[in-house]
Amino acid sequence: MMRHRRLDLRHGRVDLSHGAGGRASAHLVDDIFLPAFDNPALARGDDQGAFDPPPGRLVLSTDSYVVSPLFFPGGDIGSLAVHGTINDIAMSGARPLHLAAAYIIEEGFPFADLARIAHSMGQAAKDAAVTIITGDTKVVERGKGDGLFITTTGVGVLAPGLDLSASHARPGDAVILSGNIGDHGIAIMSTRQNLGFATDLKSDSAALHTLVATMVRTAGPSLHVMRDPTRGGLASSLNEIAQTSKVGFRLDEKAIRVRPEVAAACELLGLDPLYVANEGKLVAIVAPEAADALISAMKAHPLGREANRIGFVTEDTEHFVQVATSFGGNRMVDWLAGEQLPRIC
Amino acid sequence: MSALKHIDEYRDGALARGLAATIAREAVPGRRYHFMEFCGGHTHAIARYGIEDLLPSNVVMVHGPGCPVCVLPIGRIDDAIRLATRPEFILCTYADLMRVPASRGTSLLTARAAGADIRMITSTLDAIAIAEAEPRREVVFFAIGFETTTPPTAIAIQQARDKCLSNFSVFCNHVLTPAAIRAILGGGELVRVDGFIGPSHVSTITGTAPYTALVEDFGKPIVIAGFEPLDVIQAILMLVRQVNDGAARVENQYARLVTPEGNRIAQRVMAEVLTLRSSFEWRGLGDLPDSALRLRDEYADLDAERRFEIETIPAADNPACECGVILRGIKQPADCKLFGTVCMPATPIGSCMVSPEGACAAHWSYGRFRTVARQPTA
Numbered sequence: 029m030m031r032h033r034r035l036d037l038r039h040g041r042v043d044l045s046h047g048a049g050g051r052a053s054a055h056l057v058d059d060i061f062l063p064a065f066d067n068p069a070l071a072r073g074d075d076q077g078a079f080d081p082p083p084g085r086l087v088l089s090t091d092s093y094v095v096s097p098l099f100f101p102g103g104d105i106g107s108l109a110v111h112g113t114i115n116d117i118a119m120s121g122a123r124p125l126h127l128a129a130a131y132i133i134e135e136g137f138p139f140a141d142l143a144r145i146a147h148s149m150g151q152a153a154k155d156a157a158v159t160i161i162t163g164d165t166k167v168v169e170r171g172k173g174d175g176l177f178i179t180t181t182g183v184g185v186l187a188p189g190l191d192l193s194a195s196h197a198r199p200g201d202a203v204i205l206s207g208n209i210g211d212h213g214i215a216i217m218s219t220r221q222n223l224g225f226a227t228d229l230k231s232d233s234a235a236l237h238t239l240v241a242t243m244v245r246t247a248g249p250s251l252h253v254m255r256d257p258t259r260g261g262l263a264s265s266l267n268e269i270a271q272t273s274k275v276g277f278r279l280d281e282k283a284i285r286v287r288p289e290v291a292a293a294c295e296l297l298g299l300d301p302l303y304v305a306n307e308g309k310l311v312a313i314v315a316p317e318a319a320d321a322l323i324s325a326m327k328a329h330p331l332g333r334e335a336n337r338i339g340f341v342t343e344d345t346e347h348f349v350q351v352a353t354s355f356g357g358n359r360m361v362d363w364l365a366g367e368q369l370p371r372i373c
Numbered sequence: 374m375s376a377l378k379h380i381d382e383y384r385d386g387a388l389a390r391g392l393a394a395t396i397a398r399e400a401v402p403g404r405r406y407h408f409m410e411f412c413g414g415h416t417h418a419i420a421r422y423g424i425e426d427l428l429p430s431n432v433v434m435v436h437g438p439g440c441p442v443c444v445l446p447i448g449r450i451d452d453a454i455r456l457a458t459r460p461e462f463i464l465c466t467y468a469d470l471m472r473v474p475a476s477r478g479t480s481l482l483t484a485r486a487a488g489a490d491i492r493m494i495t496s497t498l499d500a501i502a503i504a505e506a507e508p509r510r511e512v513v514f515f516a517i518g519f520e521t522t523t524p525p526t527a528i529a530i531q532q533a534r535d536k537c538l539s540n541f542s543v544f545c546n547h548v549l550t551p552a553a554i555r556a557i558l559g560g561g562e563l564v565r566v567d568g569f570i571g572p573s574h575v576s577t578i579t580g581t582a583p584y585t586a587l588v589e590d591f592g593k594p595i596v597i598a599g600f601e602p603l604d605v606i607q608a609i610l611m612l613v614r615q616v617n618d619g620a621a622r623v624e625n626q627y628a629r630l631v632t633p634e635g636n637r638i639a640q641r642v643m644a645e646v647l648t649l650r651s652s653f654e655w656r657g658l659g660d661l662p663d664s665a666l667r668l669r670d671e672y673a674d675l676d677a678e679r680r681f682e683i684e685t686i687p688a689a690d691n692p693a694c695e696c697g698v699i700l701r702g703i704k705q706p707a708d709c710k711l712f713g714t715v716c717m718p719a720t721p722i723g724s725c726m727v728s729p730e731g732a733c734a735a736h737w738s739y740g741r742f743r744t745v746a747r748q749p750t751a
Contacts, residue, residue: 295380348742355602356386356393357423359739365472365718 035059040139047133047167056165060139064146065129065153069161077161079126082185089116090181098145098175101215102230103307105178106149111235111307113182114156115256118237119310121192121244122184127153129163129180134173145176156235158182184237189249196252197273201341202319204312206239206326207232207334208285209262213304214293229289234308239331243312246325250318256310263302263361265311266349276344279351279361283338303364313341383601384422392606393427400613406432408612409702410570411554413440413730414600420739422602432609435566435702436725436732438553439575441518442469443696443724443731444655447688449546450475453515456544456681457481457489463507465500466515467522468493473727476688497529504533504541513677517546521574523666524639527646530668530675544677545667548653550575551583552664556655557701558591566702568612570605571597573627580635584623592621599627646672654687656724657696694723699732706733707744713737 035055045052062071069077093109103111110127117124129149133142153160211232218227236256243251253273257265262284266277286294286301294301308331314322319337326332342350349361400406410416416436419425425434438444454475457464464481471482471493485491490510494500497514504512516526526543533541550572557566571584576597584595594615598608608626615622625631646669653665668676677683690696694716695709706712706725716722718734725733736744 346742350742353421353423354386355384355422355424355427356389357426358742359421359423360742362718362738365738 035139037139037143042133042135042137042139042142042167044135044167044169047165053165060143060146061163061165064143064150065160065163066150067159067161069159070163075162077126077128079161082125084185084187087117087120087122087184087186088181089113089184090179091116092177092179094174094177095216096174097216097219098141100219100231102211103233104145104148105176106145106147107152108231108233108307109178109180110149110152110156110158111233112258113180114158114235114237115307115310117182117184118235118240119192119254119256120184120186121190121240121251121254122186123241124156124158124182124184124237127158127160127180127182129160129178131163131165132173132177132179133165133167134175135167135170137175142176149178152235156237187244190244190251191249192251192254194253194255194269194272197269197275197313197341198252198315199275199341199343200316201252201313202316202337203266203277203279203339203341204314204319204323204326205262205284205336205338206236206310206312206332207308208287208290209257209306209309210286210290210294210301210304212258212307213261214290216305217293217297227289227293229287229293232306232308234331236308236310236331239310239326239329242325242329242332243322247314247318247322250315250322251312252315253313254310257306259305260364261301261303261305262311263300263349264364266361267347267363269313270344270347270349273341274347276342276347277339277349278342279339279349281351282354283336285334285336302361316340380601383599383603385603388603389427389606392603392610396432396606396610396613397429399610399617400429400432401617402431404431406567406613406616407435407565407702408432408568408570408609409435409437409557409566410605411437411439411550412570412572412575412600413443413728414573415570415598415605416440416732416735417730418600418602418605420735423739424602424605425740425743427606428609432613436699436706436735437557437569437702438655438658438700439519439550439572440728440730441522441548442473442728444548444553444657445470445473445517445546446654446656446685447475447690448654448685450481451479451688452683452685453513453544454479454481454484454489456513456677456683457484457491458487459511461509461511463490463492463503463510463512464515465492465494465503465512467495467517469728470515470517474721497525498532501529501532501536501538501541504538505536508540510540512541514541514543515546516543519548519550519572519575520578520643523547523643523647524578524636527642530646530672531642533675534672542675542677542680543668544683545647547647547666548655549664549666550579551587552661553655553658554584554587555590556658556661556664558587558593560701566593567616568594568596570608570612571595571623573598573600573604573631576627576631576635578636578639581623581625581631581633582635588621588623594621594624596624597627597631599630645669656690657700659697690724691722696723696725696733699725706736707741709733713741
């Protein structure tokens with residue numbers, strides 16, 4: 029086969045021909061995606077990736093990423109697209125296996141940025157021991173997209189005996205949070221120029237499946253629900269669980285950890301950290317007798333060092349999430365009425 | 374939940390319990406104390422920190438009209454939408470206004486989705502920058518708020534004049550706090566308010582002086598307080614003591630920021646650019662005399678109302694909405710038939726539900742577990 033002239037990754041830009049399915053599309057795949065994702069299944073050059081499923085139930089999940097800006101402290105849209113979908117699979121208790129990635133690229137997008145994002149995506153997948161076995165690229169006319177959108181679909185496998193669901197919270201269950209909240213949302217906001225605040229804060233974007241594996245080994249079927257509180261924050265996740273399981277929650281505000289810089293930014297912007305997005309935290313609803321051992325096991329994992337019991341599940345026909353405030357009173361943590369932040373994941 | 378120097382000190386639970394115990398000791402049994410916190414910031418703090426749980430049952434907080442988004446009449450939002458939908462226009466607004474419902478199910482958010490160029494800004498100077506960057510477009514700043522947000526509007530007007538910007542104007546909806554307190558106290562109906570927690574940020578601009586006449590005219594104490602929960606609970610104690618003594622004074626709990634004379638520089642800038650309107654409609658309270666500001670005649674060219682000949686068409690609130698009496702302290706949010714049935718933060722009908730600082734929205738979002746537990750309400 030005649031070797032094509034390599035793309036000018038320093039100065040070149042995506043044009044409409046790169047999405048037309050012809051030779052230019054192939055060059056984009058050969059020069060950017062194959063080296064970045066680097067695995068034999070993808071290298072076959074087929075329109076699909078084949079794999080042998082291990083025993084157990086298969087779990088499938090998909091998510092689209094439209095974060096703005098594409099590069100942010102602690103990550104970029106590429107690593108986020110890997111972590112986010114891995115986490116969606118992992119919240120079932122499953123072990124993620126493979127990913128599919130679809131890129132929608134706006135005409136004029138620099139090759140350099142695309143390569144950087146693809147490499148970050150490949151590295152995140154490698155670090156998480158999952159492979160990106162198939163993918164797709166499309167190019168849309170200038171003005172019809174915002175630089176780059178990525179969709180990832182993941183498949184994982186679930187060990188027998190596990191059945192986690194948002195409908196499985198039971199009164200008396202313990203609520204465990206894996207760490208401090210709000211880092212991702214505030215890190216993204218800090219990059220918005222018109223808000224004018226600077227911080228060293230990084231997004232917490234991380235793949236949580238190894239933490240989940242530890243939790244599954246320790247607590248097994250005592251794990252009733254897991255969620256990664258992304259957009260809408262911890263408050264939205266708990267309201268969803270309360271609604272689906274037809275229960276309430278009683279939380280202790282003092283036990284919910286927030287970094288001082290996140291708390292300060294929230295003060296400044298009038299946000300409640302309970303509603304701010306996370307990309308590397310999980311909340312677990314677990315049978316009360318399993319809670320202490322589970323917290324100890326989580327603390328031994330790098331992503332669970334700050335794990336903490338933050339409350340318990342209550343019987344509540346209204347499905348309220350209630351908080352004992354650190355001030356000594358009580359309040360509700362309601363559903364978010366509108367979007368608190370634009371485009372954060 | 375956090376560790377914030379200079380803020381945590383004002384959220385200390387142990388100090389709060391101490392103050393609450395003093396209130397419980399000093400509030401005379403059998404006597405009821407109805408205190409109105411004027412500002413939405415106080416309403417929010419009371420709900421957010423659960424302050425009502427710390428008060429004895431005979432000390433009742435009444436939530437006032439001090440939420441600028443809530444008191445903006447529908448007709449004015451309709452005006453802004455009409456401007457924004459003109460093709461050459463850019464409307465600049467604070468984000469709080471985006472979801473506020475206007476007539477016929479519209480809002481700035483729906484207008485933007487339909488193609489209007491509406492930009493959310495965090496500073497009035499962003500609007501100036503947009504006008505400079507887009508000289509062929511008419512840039513209108515949709516100005517709302519009490520005395521706190523008025524000085525930045527006045528400065529933008531001065532800057533536009535200094536820079537000779539011919540494509541910038543202000544749609545001015547700034548309102549004044551003392552006029553609203555006067556309207557509530559002089560409302561004629563039976564007003565169940567024994568004292569006020571006076572504005573926090575507003576008073577840093579106005580100082581304490583404007584409240585003296587109110588105290589003299591109506592004989593109700595006013596304690597100016599900060600927005601932190603300990604500020605609020607301390608102010609409540611100060612009000613209980615004044616009521617017990619039969620006193621009616623202006624007291625300043627927020628002395629760390631509020632002075633008797635206020636911010637003279639801000640007052641001067643406002644006076645240079647803005648002047649009193651003879652009357653202005655407040656959503657929920659109706660037309661109030663001398664309660665709002667407009668641009669002075671010298672700045673008429675920067676006044677969107679005059680420049681684009683805006684004639685506000687009054688739009689009525691839902692007749693079942695009880696915001697008017699809730700803002701006067703006569704009813705509580707849960708007493709309204711619309712509350713929680715059709716009127717909720719995502720689909721607000723009345724003014725008190727539109728902003729998180731509104732009385733109904735605060736009760737819905739933070740406190741409705743109380744009324745559910747204790748139904749029917751008193």
